[in-house]
Amino acid sequence: MEKRAIRPFSGDTVTLVLMIALAAMWILPTIWVISLSLRPNMDLMRSTAGLLPIPFTLQNYIDIVSVSMTPRWLLNSAIVAIGTTVITLIVASLAGYAFARIAFPFKRTLFVFILCGLMIPEQTIIIPLHAMITDWGMHNTHAALIAPRVAMPVGVFLMTQFFRAIPLELEEAARLDNASRLTVFRRIMLPLSIPALTTLGIYTFLQAWNDFFWPLVSATNSNMYTVTVGLSSLQGNFAQTEGLGFIMASAVFASLPVVIVYVIFQKYIVRGIAMTTGK
Amino acid sequence: MASVRLRAVAKNYGAVRAIHEVNLDVEHREFVVLVGPSGCGKSTLLRMIAGLETISGGEITLDDQVINDVPAGGRGVAMVFQNYALYPHMTAAQNMAFGLENIGMAREEINRRIAHAASTLKIEELLQRRPKAMSGGQRQRIAIGRAIVRDPKVFLFDEPLSNLDAALRVQMRIEIAKLHQRLDATMIYVTHDQVEAMTLADKIVVLSAGRIEQVGTPLELYHTPRNTFVAGFIGSPKMNIIDGKVAAITPEGVDVETPSGRLAIAAEPAGLAIGDSVRVGIRPEHMGVGKPGDGLAVVVEVVERLGDETMVYGTIGDGTSVVVKLDGTARVRTGETIPISVAATDGHLFTMDGEALRRTPAALEGLFDV
Amino acid sequence: MSSAVSRARMVRLRDGLSALAFLAPFLVFYLLFLVYPFGLGIWISFHDWELVGSFREWIGLWNYEDMFADPQFWRAVRNTLTFAAMTVPVMVGLALLLALGLNRQTRIHGALRAIFFTSNVLSVTVVTLIWIMVLSPDRGLIAQLFRSLGLEPIAFLASTTWAMPAIVATTVWWGIGFPMILFLAGLQQIPGELYEAARLDNASPWRRFTRITLPALRRTFVLVAILQVIGQLQIFGQVLIMTGGGPSQSTRSLVQTIYETGFADWQLGYASAMSLFLFVVMFVASMAQLYIARQED
Numbered sequence: 001m002e003k004r005a006i007r008p009f010s011g012d013t014v015t016l017v018l019m020i021a022l023a024a025m026w027i028l029p030t031i032w033v034i035s036l037s038l039r040p041n042m043d044l045m046r047s048t049a050g051l052l053p054i055p056f057t058l059q060n061y062i063d064i065v066s067v068s069m070t071p072r073w074l075l076n077s078a079i080v081a082i083g084t085t086v087i088t089l090i091v092a093s094l095a096g097y098a099f100a101r102i103a104f105p106f107k108r109t110l111f112v113f114i115l116c117g118l119m120i121p122e123q124t125i126i127i128p129l130h131a132m133i134t135d136w137g138m139h140n141t142h143a144a145l146i147a148p149r150v151a152m153p154v155g156v157f158l159m160t161q162f163f164r165a166i167p168l169e170l171e172e173a174a175r176l177d178n179a180s181r182l183t184v185f186r187r188i189m190l191p192l193s194i195p196a197l198t199t200l201g202i203y204t205f206l207q208a209w210n211d212f213f214w215p216l217v218s219a220t221n222s223n224m225y226t227v228t229v230g231l232s233s234l235q236g237n238f239a240q241t242e243g244l245g246f247i248m249a250s251a252v253f254a255s256l257p258v259v260i261v262y263v264i265f266q267k268y269i270v271r272g273i274a275m276t277t278g279k
Numbered sequence: 280m281a282s283v284r285l286r287a288v289a290k291n292y293g294a295v296r297a298i299h300e301v302n303l304d305v306e307h308r309e310f311v312v313l314v315g316p317s318g319c320g321k322s323t324l325l326r327m328i329a330g331l332e333t334i335s336g337g338e339i340t341l342d343d344q345v346i347n348d349v350p351a352g353g354r355g356v357a358m359v360f361q362n363y364a365l366y367p368h369m370t371a372a373q374n375m376a377f378g379l380e381n382i383g384m385a386r387e388e389i390n391r392r393i394a395h396a397a398s399t400l401k402i403e404e405l406l407q408r409r410p411k412a413m414s415g416g417q418r419q420r421i422a423i424g425r426a427i428v429r430d431p432k433v434f435l436f437d438e439p440l441s442n443l444d445a446a447l448r449v450q451m452r453i454e455i456a457k458l459h460q461r462l463d464a465t466m467i468y469v470t471h472d473q474v475e476a477m478t479l480a481d482k483i484v485v486l487s488a489g490r491i492e493q494v495g496t497p498l499e500l501y502h503t504p505r506n507t508f509v510a511g512f513i514g515s516p517k518m519n520i521i522d523g524k525v526a527a528i529t530p531e532g533v534d535v536e537t538p539s540g541r542l543a544i545a546a547e548p549a550g551l552a553i554g555d556s557v558r559v560g561i562r563p564e565h566m567g568v569g570k571p572g573d574g575l576a577v578v579v580e581v582v583e584r585l586g587d588e589t590m591v592y593g594t595i596g597d598g599t600s601v602v603v604k605l606d607g608t609a610r611v612r613t614g615e616t617i618p619i620s621v622a623a624t625d626g627h628l629f630t631m632d633g634e635a636l637r638r639t640p641a642a643l644e645g646l647f648d649v
Numbered sequence: 650m651s652s653a654v655s656r657a658r659m660v661r662l663r664d665g666l667s668a669l670a671f672l673a674p675f676l677v678f679y680l681l682f683l684v685y686p687f688g689l690g691i692w693i694s695f696h697d698w699e700l701v702g703s704f705r706e707w708i709g710l711w712n713y714e715d716m717f718a719d720p721q722f723w724r725a726v727r728n729t730l731t732f733a734a735m736t737v738p739v740m741v742g743l744a745l746l747l748a749l750g751l752n753r754q755t756r757i758h759g760a761l762r763a764i765f766f767t768s769n770v771l772s773v774t775v776v777t778l779i780w781i782m783v784l785s786p787d788r789g790l791i792a793q794l795f796r797s798l799g800l801e802p803i804a805f806l807a808s809t810t811w812a813m814p815a816i817v818a819t820t821v822w823w824g825i826g827f828p829m830i831l832f833l834a835g836l837q838q839i840p841g842e843l844y845e846a847a848r849l850d851n852a853s854p855w856r857r858f859t860r861i862t863l864p865a866l867r868r869t870f871v872l873v874a875i876l877q878v879i880g881q882l883q884i885f886g887q888v889l890i891m892t893g894g895g896p897s898q899s900t901r902s903l904v905q906t907i908y909e910t911g912f913a914d915w916q917l918g919y920a921s922a923m924s925l926f927l928f929v930v931m932f933v934a935s936m937a938q939l940y941i942a943r944q945e946d
Contacts, residue, residue, distance in 0.1 A: 015750045016750075016757070018750065019747070019750045019751060019758075019761050020757075020761065022747075023761045023764045023765065026764055026765055026768070026822070027764050027767075028790070029779050029780065029782075029783045029790065029822070030767075030768070030779065032782075032783070032790055033778075033779050033782060036782070044788075047788075048782075048788040048789075048793075049793050090674065091674040091675040091678060092675065094671045094672070094674055094675065095671060095672050095674070095675035095676070097671055098667075098668045098671035098672045099672075102664050102667060102668040102671065103661075103664055103668075104661075104664055104665045104668035104669075105661075105665060107668075110672075114679065117679060117683050117684070118935075119931065119932055119935045120683060120687055120928065121879075121883055121927075121928075121931055123883050123885065123904045123907065123924065123927060124687075124690070124924045124925065124927050124928040124931070125683065125686040125687050125690055125924070126907075126908075126911075126924070127690060127693065127907065127911045127917055127920045127921045127924055128686040128687070128689035128690035128692075128693055128917075128921060129682070129686040130911070130912075130917075131689065131693060131698070131917055132685070132686055132689060147678060147681070147682050148682045148683070148686075150678045150682070151678040151679050151681070151682035151683040152683070153675075153679065153683075156675055181667050181671075185671075206770055209772065210770075210771070210772035210773065212772065212773050212774065212885075212886045213885060213886070213904075213908070217908070217911075217912055227772075228772040228773070228774045229774075231772075231774040231775065231778065232774045232777075232886075232889075232890055235774075235777075235778060235781070235890060244788075247778070248778075248782070251774075251775045251778045251779070254772070254774075254775060255771050255772070255775050258770045258771065258772070259767065259770065259771075261770075262767065262770045266763065269766075269770075270766075270830055273827060273830040273831060273834070
């Protein structure tokens with residue numbers, strides 16, 4: 001406690017009050033939107049003032065589940081995000097292990113070649129990617145939404161770094177214990193990398209769930225929309241719309257999965273970000 | 280039976296030769312310690328026997344089978360690593376079982392072996408714990424247990440005690456010695472600590488810069504070191520090495536004129552002539568305070584009183600540092616010059632190249648009778 | 650000797666094959682969905698290439714010549730740079746302040762950190778939806794505030810003066826958590842002993858801040874700034890959804906222009922040329938990051 005307190009500007013009350021005030025401002029829009037989603041649409045036509053959901057209704061949420069496309073879009077998002085995460089974890093940990101622990105010709109060259117991929121943002125290849133998927137007739141499929149994200153090399157990089165930090169002695173002990181490479185990978189390396197896999201998994205999941213540009217151009221059939229794209233399709237000039245509460249409810253509903261993931265795995269997300277500083 | 284033979288075994292890292300054509304025999308049930316300063320190649324040699332390093336030249340045989348091309352797991356050797364290398368996500372029992380599962384051993388047999396090893400090492404209560412929940416000494420026992428359950432032909436130890444604190448190290452050292460007696464197994468043990476080497480070994484192999492300097496029993500190495508490197512490495516504190524010139528050759532040996540007095544050494548003068556430069560080696564524990572004018576005149580710089588003994592650090596005429604070990608009541612004060620006497624039969628003589636001259640039969644009498 | 654050599658060769662071969670087996674799954678995705686499209690993009694940029702149909706004609710550097718002569722393109726570049734120039738300093742400065750203020754391990758500080766970070770996990774669609782509502786001149790939160798103060802509400806997103814700052818505010822609200830956490834990680838790596846030593850040396854809080862905290866954060870600061878530049882140059886979703894590039898093109902960004910050229914005007918060749926321009930800009934920024942990271946080590 002004492003140690004912390006002598007760090008400048010983090011201990012005093014004035015700072016704390018300022019931070020609380022700023023945080024209140026920060027969270028205000030979110031609370032307001034949640035509150036709007038819990039009020040009847042008719043009431044919202046009159047006024048959107050007030051932060052409390054009075055009068056209160058769950059009708060907007062019931063409408064989402066019963067009549068709207070949102071559940072279908074949520075399902076698409078779930079398939080894409082979970083599929084991307086699972087496949088990324090598998091291919092990235094396999095490749096990371098090879099880079100970290102197997103000696104093979106041209107290893108450095110190949111590693112650098114894959115690192116180069118880090119410098120190619122999604123936006124710069126989206127046009128040719130779209131042309132390629134068009135040629136293959138694969139638009140409006142889940143596979144087309146998953147594959148390009150799996151190709152991103154961040155996971156390989158992360159897993160390589162992580163595996164390198166596992167003591168070599170463990171693997172040597174396993175070799176003396178008659179373990180094959182696959183056994184070492186499956187029974188020693190993977191169990192030891194659960195923290196890294198969790199971090200990478202959450203990250204991949206959030207990124208895939210929130211991806212906007214690629215699903216926007218690839219999933220053009222409203223049945224194949226992810227929830228991110230679906231919501232944007234609702235938004236013409238919605239601030240004037242009659243179904244304001246309904247739209248707000250859709251936004252809240254669509255965010256629930258990521259917020260739940262965030263709340264459960266907060267620790268890993270923070271650690272994952274800290275890892276990007278490269279320590 | 281489990282004997283290991285190394286024939287002209289060499290290891291290259293690129294153009295650098297780490298091990299120079301080493302020949303070594305390890306007999307059945309023998310406890311062999313490889314000892315030397317860090318970087319001398321002792322661990323590399325052990326890892327080559329284990330199959331963790333490829334062999335650049337020569338042959339390693341285990342029970343007369345060449346094992347150069349046999350993968351690590353198939354050699355029938357088990358290794359205890361410096362940092363234990365326990366699988367952190369497995370309990371002690373799972374750690375021990377892992378290697379046996381990999382060769383498809385039946386569950387009952389695995390359990391029987393673990394129970395047996397656990398009772399040998401008195402680690403029954405640790406079996407369901409993970410390494411994180413154990414002390415260093417406990418982890419060390421589990422690591423040894425993991426080696427025991429495999430019932431290997433040869434046990435390999437790679438500096439297994441270097442991560443333990445001093446008291447625990449002594450205790451584990453004794454336990455390993457007992458284990459060797461009980462298991463009757465062939466063991467090869469790497470350490471940089473000459474005390475471990477002296478106390479554990481049937482046979483010590485002293486290595487330096489990828490070559491074997493000398494192989495012998497602990498007492499052979501202590502009493503008849505082949506050169507100044509071995510002389511300096513075995514024994515603590517280190518043997519004092521003093522430069523001098525041959526002054527006389529007598530029936531009992533050689534008289535050497537040092538910068539601080541004349542010393543008689545019971546060594547064979549093979550090839551020496553009067554006036555030749557030589558090196559005298561005297562262990563600190565073989566020095567005593569003599570009559571004025573006797574032996575070596577040593578200027579005392581620091582006196583350490585350890586209770587039962589007194590360590591005196593001083594210099595002689597040409598500035599060479601010497602260490603003298605006296606008894607606890609020795610009357611020595613900083614700054615004074617004391618006459619140090621040495622029995623002729625306790626001295627060692629080396630050529631300027633560091634090669635030892637043979638000690639006379641009189642000097643060796645009774646030394647190996649223990 | 651020859652057996653040793655053949656054994657070494659055998660080990661190398663076996664290792665090479667297992668490496669290939671471990672690498673192959675990722676490499677298939679990487680080559681097919683990243684490397685190939687990147688190459689294809691370069692190829693397409695030398696063509697007049699339409700989205701639908703098979704009209705593909707080699708036109709050499711024309712797309713690039715067109716691009717550099719196109720006022721629409723330069724306008725988008727200018728808008729993007731303006732946006733980044735406004736967003737990055739606010740983001741970096743505010744994130745640093747938040748990190749300094751929240752660098753304590755108490756429950757309340759943890760909760761406050763969570764509040765600032767939570768918006769970061771929302772998708773761009775949800776974030777823009779929230780902010781379109783907040784900024785709405787009829788029913789928005791800010792409009793309500795203005796009215797209660799007796800002021801006329803502003804239609805922020807329809808104003809050439811206010812649209813860009815409104816998008817900047819939205820972006821800062823969305824993205825502040827990430828740089829804040831980076832700064833916090835940097836702060837936590839400063840050993841507490843340094844501050845204790847400084848206090849024994851009679852250093853005031855301000856001096857402790859300027860002489861210990863700031864120098865120790867230099868590396869993090871540069872990293873955060875460059876990551877922000879790289880990120881903000883790619884702005885797309887916010888403008889597409891909030892203003893559609895308007896009013897009167899004042900917020901149209903480079904990525905949005907690429908999107909519209911490709912998917913509204915169906916000019917894939919031209920859009921690819923602009924994509925590559927964007928790539929070169931990003932590449933320079935990434936290289937700057939690598940260069941600086943190496944300098945620090």
